Amino acid sequence: MLQAAQNAPLLAGLEAGGTNFNCVVARDPHRILASARFSTLKPQHTLTEVLAFFRDASETLGPLGTMGIASFGPVDNNPASPDYGRILNTPKFDWVQVHLLDWFREKLGIPVRLDTDVNGAALAEQRLGAARGIDNFIYVTVGTGIGAGIVMGGQLINGFTHTEIGHMRMSRDGERDPFAGCCPFHGDCLEGLACGPALEQRWQRPGTELPPSHPAWELQADYLAQMCANLTYCYAPERIIIGGGVMQNAFLFPLVRERVQQLLNGYGPAPALAHPDSYIVPPALGGVSGQLGALLLAQQQLHGNSPAA
Known part of the structure; x- marks a missing residue:
């Protein structure tokens, strides 16, 4: 069991918040291997910082298997929509129409699942909190x-x-x-x-x-x-x-x-x-509900599960 856990694919989790982008890498939500926080500034600046973190983590810890994103909104979280993963008419006007899912799927070359930050936090609180x-x-x-x-x-x-x-x-x-x-x-x-x-x-x-x-x-x-x-x-x-x-x-x-x-x-x-x-x-999980929820979304993507809590 321990060997299996050590060989489990690495999960990338991103809580994309209105104030900060919180990044985590783990093999399961119970043991975080790397983490970082970046201020939510202009999209190009923040996304470049986040991308560099995950690329560095991949070089240090091993290849990333999947990614989960728990994002501020409004964001299209309907997997059947052609705009799935795109930030919509948010009060953070610089981020309107930024396609988070496509950005990371293309830059990291791994499968990505996205939902809202609060849905991710709800998922984490039900599973773990x-x-x-x-x-x-x-x-x-x-x-x-x-x-x-x-x-x-x-x-x-x-x-x-x-x-x-x-x-x-x-x-x-x-x-x-x-x-x-x-x-x-x-x-x-x-x-x-x-x-x-x-x-x-x-x-x-x-x-x-x-x-x-x-x-x-x-x-x-x-x-x-x-x-x-x-x-x-x-x-x-x-x-x-x-x-x-x-x-x-x-x-x-x-x-x-x-x-x-x-x-x-x-x-x-x-x-x-x-x-x-x-x-x-x-x-019960304090301020990390969203980050852990992002990891759970990555797990769902890895195993092909539906986004149920």
Whole structure:
């Protein structure tokens, strides 16, 4: 068994995030052999850095077998689409129409599977983290943007393309929160009000500089609670996992749980009402859910599995 693991093909994993591109190489997700992080700058700059890392890893560790990419979006994640692997109408305008899948498939010469960063993270949390043994859950990331990977009946849910919960509409009290939102498409949608850049634009300081007593967090908790209540009623999940840079402020979780209970007001599925502490939780894998999800996507590509969680 040990010899087989040592001889397993090398997996390349890329979490292509709005802030950083996180790169990993492993033979299985439990043992990372090499890793690197590069800032998400202009496409040519960042992609060249990432490509150099994987080529160096291949020379040092051996040939890469397959690659998995867990990408920020919107991105075409439908394998039947002619644009599969292409970044679409993202607020990161320099990246619009960049074809991530083709770039790495051509440059590295290996098979590549791509999905969204949140779908990758959801896959990792179910296999290795906070959703083990759970068939119906939602993984949400709150960082540079807001997105969700939705798993129902053990399967990742996509429609024509991936879901876009970050652009759900919010109830905003203009007197309490005069900030009009930072989404270039919708203004005060969920992402426009509660992502990391929205925090910084509203308060003129990044969230990392705001103390727990700052009024920003009560407002933030309200928007995230609205999100959780909407997801609860739409999907009736057994658990909602919330990760991303903004949620590293652990004091947000009790604020969100309390507000969700107020919004549900006794009406909703049993896990949400009876067990709020285990219903809305942080990721068990911390900040590496997306990277491990990318490796799992590479494993699926290697073995020809469908992209189920």
